Amino acid sequence: MKTHWWLAATAAMAFGVPVAAQAPRATPAAAVPQGRLPEGVRPTAYRLELTVLPDAKAFSGRAEIDVTLAKAQRSFFLHGLGLTVSRVVALVDGAEVAGTYAEVDPSGVARLDFGRALPAGRTTLTFEYTAPFMTGSEGLYHAKVGDDWYAWTQMEPIDARRMFPGFDEPRFKTPFTLGVTTRKSLKVFANTPEVRTTPAADGTVRHEFAASRPLPTYLVAIAVGDFDVVENDAPGNAVRPKTLPYRVIATKGQKARLATAAAEGPKILALHEDYFGSRYPFEKLDQIAGPVMQGAMENAGLITYGDTLLLLSPDAPASQRRSFGMVVAHEMAHQWFGDLVTPMWWNDLWLNESFAEWAGNRVGEIWDPKLGTGVAQMAEALDAMETDSRSIGRPIRQPIERNAQIASAFDAITYQKGGQVLTMVERYLGEDKFRDGVRHHLTRFAYGNATAEDFFASMAKGSGDPGVVPLFQSFVNQTGVPVVTVRPGSGGGWRLTQARYRPIGVAAGKPQRWTLPFCVRQDADTRCTLMRGPGATMRLSGAGVAVPNAGGAGYYRYSLPAAQWSALTAASAGLPAREALAFADSLYADFAAGNAPFALVVEATRALAAHPDRQAATKLPEWLDTLAVTTLSPEAGAGVERLVGGLYAPRLAQLGLDPRRGAYAGEETDRAQSRRAFAGLMATTARDAGTRATLAKAAERAVAGDADALDPTYRSLAFAVAVQDRDAAFMERLKTQLAKSEDPLFRSNALAGLMAADTAEKVRRALGYAQDAGGGLQTLERQQLMNGLAARPVGRDILFDLFRTDWDRMTADVPSFRRSRLPLLFASYCDAGKAAEVDALFRPRLKTLGANELELNQSVETIRICAALKTARGAQMEAALR
Template sequence: MRLFALSVLLASTAALAEGIPLGKLPAGVAPTAYRLDLTVDPAQPTYSGHTEIDADVAAPTSRIYLHGLGLKVASATATAGGRTVAARYSEVDPSGVAQLDFAAPLPAGKVTLKFDYTTGFRTGAEGLFRAKVGEDWYAWTQMEPLDARRMFPGFDEPGFKTPFTVTVTAPSAVKAVANAPETGTSPKGAMTVHRFAPTKPLPTYLVAIGVGPFDIAGATIPANAVRKTPLDFRVIATKGQAPRMATTLTETPKIIAILEDYFQSPYPYEKLDFIASPVQGGAMENAGLILYQDTLILLDPAAPPSQLRRFGVVVAHESAHQWFGDLVTPTWWTDIWLNESFAEWMGNKASNRWRPDLGIAAGELDEAFSAMNTDSLGRGRPIRQTIDRNDQVISAFDSITYLKGAQTVSMFEAFVGPENFRKGVQLHLDRYAYKNATAEDFFASVGEAAGNPDLVPALRTFTDQTGVPLITVADTPKAITLAQSRYVPLGVATDKMARLWSIPVTLSRGEGRAATLLTTPTATLPPLIGTTPALMPNADGAGYYRFSLDQAGWDRLIAAAPTLPGRDAMAFADSLWADFAAGRADFATVMRAAEALAGNPERLAAVLLGNKLYGLRATMLTPAEIPAYRRIMARLYTPRLTTIGFDPAVAMAPGESAETAALRESLLPLVALEARDPAVRKQLVTAVDALLAGNPAALAPAFRSTGLAVAVQDGGRGFIDRLWPVLVKSADPLFRTQASRALGRVEDAATIAHVQQLAMGDDLQSLERTGVLSSLAANPAARDATVAFVSKNFTRVVESFPGFARAGIIGFYNGYCTPADVDRVEALVRPNLAILGGGDLELSQTKERIGQCVALKAARGSQIAAVLAKY
């Protein structure tokens, strides 16, 4: 394993020395159209392809650089000026850089490159990958960011945007789908040739196909004021999943209509297909053929609020990409942040409009706090990061891009006004439809529409530098003083560069509000008159910043916490915890706030500090402190669960709101798994026993994750041996996901080893395997054994991750909290970075998180122990 990693590193070093392009391909050759002819039988380990690429050559050349990875090319030719010449194809870098060499120079002008090749299916979601589901084999594609080169030779960069004409030859018993509508079929022995219409111009990373004996259900999205014609819409999934398509078929048209109304532009492609895969992690915005993880679009009628919320947000996100990312595409990976930031923001906005009762607006803010935790580390990256090399690309798909970016977009929408911002988006889409554009192009469009010259420089203070702004607030009867600096928690060493942000700040005191654009290190505002004593320095949680108050300021917010508006309460909880993590606020203040917030009507505000306390338990509390911790969690959350009621079989009582049902779903794990309430655990185990005995109604899907985790903890190996055959035979994607992750809750050493071996077997899909191992790694009782197991089986485990998420394996090491662990993680992970195709940033951040935990424990451990001793 280490020798392989070293060989990859040496190969890349040699490539640089030889002038091989490890980032952008050299200028001079540009594709204008592709024709892909693939022969795909998912039941076989390999498939074959014939690719033709029309291109323009700017000047005579004997060598063309392009991309291909793992392709066994039998022949490569170029046709130019009526003459066809053979080429020698070779893959010259492990990142997938390939070259074509010609005996004599190709002339300038138009050329057609032709390739015949074979290659193997992938097992994880990258390139063309396959999986066996039940008795049948299926294949899907996941190309972003750099995996189209695994399926066909080409110019695998977002700046090359061309039509693709796809033909798929597959066994006659299966179906084939692609980006564009099917135009016809013809028999070919035991196979059928499926021909698809040419696509609109696409980059390689949006090309998609699917092959298998799929269930397909269709609907028509009716015409509306924006789109004058009906739109064909289908849901595609593995055999037997048709009964779980109803929610997606019914609700997706509503989301599409919301997006069309916002963009004032009709859906830009000829048809819309959603295709589900049990191997895909998350979703992918392929034009006209959006790929989803099964659990995102296959929902039972009793789907829990959390699954409905995820459905809405992700469907709106990926559908928004059809305009922002597909219709208009970045010129290079440096600007991929805008794709994802905008789609994340728009996904929250549109889905909240679709179902405001699901708490999606609060979830958007909770995700921003997650981004702040990463952004407050010393080793980070700005939202807009220059990308020069292929191995830097995967690091661009992180919480900074998605979550900090979304909150930044949201903050500046408020700054310029929602309608002005919307006009800028519409102008941008109109200007660059079916073309490429940069972030600067987008800024120019919004700035022009808003008529606000301050927008672009203010926005750049958030997109072009790392770090979370901290606003220290002094609130007196005579004035409010604001001072900005960089937020730095204990144990984090930052660079010494001065930072200054242009921060849209909104303060509130009850109904009273004040707003300013803080562009200087300090500012003084007039006193704010309001209906309550408490000052909220980030009203509605709208700003991407944290704030710090003196003790009196925190005390006033604690007094108001039970009735604070939900997003205000969340911003208060996050900033108070951040003040504690930075060594300012004390733990007793945190505990008083947790008690006050536990009664707040907003679900996420009520549990936010409880989840922070869980983080302490999972990383730094001693065994002697755990009983007091459990008593605290019982005191905080059991009364609230008792008040709203809990029946394992009933997720939502008749006449009950979705908000109450969602609160119950969030409270249950805190009460059952953290407080370890014996009565609730007994209820859950009884319901789980009935579930496994064949009564699915005994345990509502909203409670299955917690119930199965409790049963694993209490029942150990005996329960797992009962659960396992039910899991592997189940066709319910949500149950399989819940059960897989529950296995990671096991707590005795012998059974931990047993679960590890189960995870690596063939009965689980690759995504389920990573779910088991991730859950084990997050479990303090299993962490050491799992880290050792993953290190020993690194390559096999990595292959289970989607290609774009492979650096996520480094997160397995996040829970450590001793100085020696920093060096240990470095020694375990560093030699494997080349296998991941990147991850240096993620490794550095994991080491920093360990150091942060070590520093907090050293500075606040005795204080925490003293508070715990009172319970």
């Protein structure tokens, strides 16, 4: 699953009261399993029959589950959430034994009780039930798009229990056979090929699908509606000689925007097959889009995406093409890592997501190297280091004992940190040995489950290097970012010391060590040493400036003496992009830890402004912008504006800025992306009046109906500027255009514009749009708008007051999977008093939210770290920027 964690999809929480044949015996709360189900009952196959009419409020189902009981028992637990079960029977030796069903925990734990003990051995459980459609992307959900209703599924991590009763854990992989009955005018898609349709006298049709390969419940998927479909079978290749059925699917009216996915998807798939050395592991591949899906989900054979990820117009901006390539590659990689080989439990989610992140970025870079996917991955990994630098955190491999903890595993630590660690290990082993280890693992556990220990053993065996095991373990099993302190040694060499990186405000803890491959480049000469203890030495023999973290492959930071920082700063504009990003991150981190002076950060900002890669050139200004919003006085904030404006005005002037549609058609991709990045800096960080006027005028003309006034590349930026610089009437026109548009990218751009509201009156107006269920915005869009408003101080303050005064309303529609993340909306405060207020608001309510405390603790600590930095180094920053 690929998602953006600052967004949250809306869904109504529906906990139906089950109807049982008899009242169940009371279950003491302590006896209800809060995590893994007890051993003793194992499913071996599912047969699901569903009646799905997307415009209805509920659906009905019949589930048959073949199970094996280790011993005779009368009662046991399974999963179900919001299901109204009218009948439960167990078939034993041809005879039915009646049972009762009760949901005994809000996380979806249910209990079955039977009139007599079921014997050890095989039993078939049968359930008849109804359940409500969800309105956000969890379980079986529906949405109205235009005049038509559609239904999709989103089961990960533990929402399959909303669609059918079962054993909703990844260790239970079984075949699934699905039948779906719906109106004859609608199409139905599932994990496997359709094998037959059977019309009924009432005008409905039953669609039957082939039995699946063994799957966990979270990968089961269906979609029902009057979809547009484009077929373009994936041609055979050296790994898969036969053609593979391949389709792309979207809501009615979107067929033209499916052309890119239809043409490019098979190419991306072939790149994975070549790397993994094995054919795509399922019978067909459908990719389907929907306007309520947040991110994407790797359902075997039926991958689902948010509309903007799969639906591209011919003039799609480079940023959307990069997201398409990266996310499609990410989800296809999951067909091997996650679907073919599945973790035993959620503590090893990283075996899915870290690998999909690494493989997706790798293939995205090969698919179109001009888009800069590999450098973008590095930038995201550096952002993950910010999370990983706190004292309150979690390791990549997180122990999970309760269902409420599962959602916390889907974060930057699993995705971005995990992906960067894999990049580092690949660099240490070499590409060929790393690939051999991956292939060995996939062969060993095909269509089964594996643990981290299994994976470590596979990599050691396949690569022929047992030393990879402690390397993996040291990064996977402990929290924190290593920092390598470099000091001059004898004979021109370096003395290296490793420790956990701790910024100001994070108290010292117990010593930590990593098995860390530290690499340095001097011109074309790269040398590495594997640090196993607290210290090491390195002798340099090349010429030129020595650059730590060669290639930007390592997951660590480095600290240098001031003279070496200055030397590296002077050379920074000529570094490869990934090394330049690692340099910018390490320098700023050294300042935030109380070492490097802020003047060096300003000096590096000036030097990197000339870097040819836009992401390297803009990294430090992004941090300065954050400081201006959270930490600095208005006078120092104005200094940031002057600094950034002076540096990037010439670069933008050199490129020019004409926001009209097609003004730069056919231009080289990197040049186009650089112009967009520099225009963004000039408009938002520097607040350059000329740039803002150009963009706002284009936005006004576009919203007034001039289709050629504004290129998609600049829409979100121009709309944001116009929302801030024009009156409320512009917001009303923009919202009206958003509500009636059928272009997913335009809707996303308009939404981003409304999120930019920066006065109390405009924020409240935007909140009105977010809270209007009949205003033409999808549920996901309304939740995104509300959360996006918290990114600016005025919106954050208004939202915080609303949470304090109207808690029930503000939290009622947030799906369970997202509730733990609500405190992170307020992590941009920079005052210890506000940290206490956030804690006081959320902590007493965590239990009623069904939320984990990790994100609240992280939010509170982030606020306190910012306050500590302001106290310790605020005067230095103010002096440098005023």
